[in-house]
Amino acid sequence: MLATDLREALRPLWRRFHAHRTLSMGKTGILFRLDHHGALTATDLAALERISHQAVAGAVRELEEMGLVSRSPDPADGRRVLITLTDSGRTRLISERSAGQEWLVHAITGGLSESERATLAAAVPLLNRLDAEGPG
Incomplete structure (x- = not known):
């Protein structure tokens, strides 16, 4: 199921991104x-x-x-x-x-191809819409 796959893909990223926050x-x-x-x-x-x-x-x-x-x-x-x-x-x-921005920039620029970065960039507006349109 897409919702489960998305949640599971975002969970470790979220933890890593926020690991340096106080x-x-x-x-x-x-x-x-x-x-x-x-x-x-x-x-x-x-x-x-x-x-x-x-x-x-x-x-x-x-x-x-x-x-x-x-x-x-x-x-x-x-x-x-x-x-x-x-x-x-x-x-x-x-x-x-x-906090975590340096890690994320490195992960995107060093770990993804130009095509993959374009795909990720295209997903950002969709992710924003999920928050704006979602319940609650």
């Missing part, structure tokens, strides 16, 4: 969303990351303790709290996103 995928996702969207509430982050509000609250608390995000009252509605990426958070996000 933050969990969830925390990195929160930093990415804040960098991409600007200040957000925990509810907004939970919806964007497709995780529970409780999971976001715990991750944000840890990220705040690390100095990677800050919390402040929403100026438009003082009952809401906005979470903002700090400069340290932006620097850490860049580091996290580049």
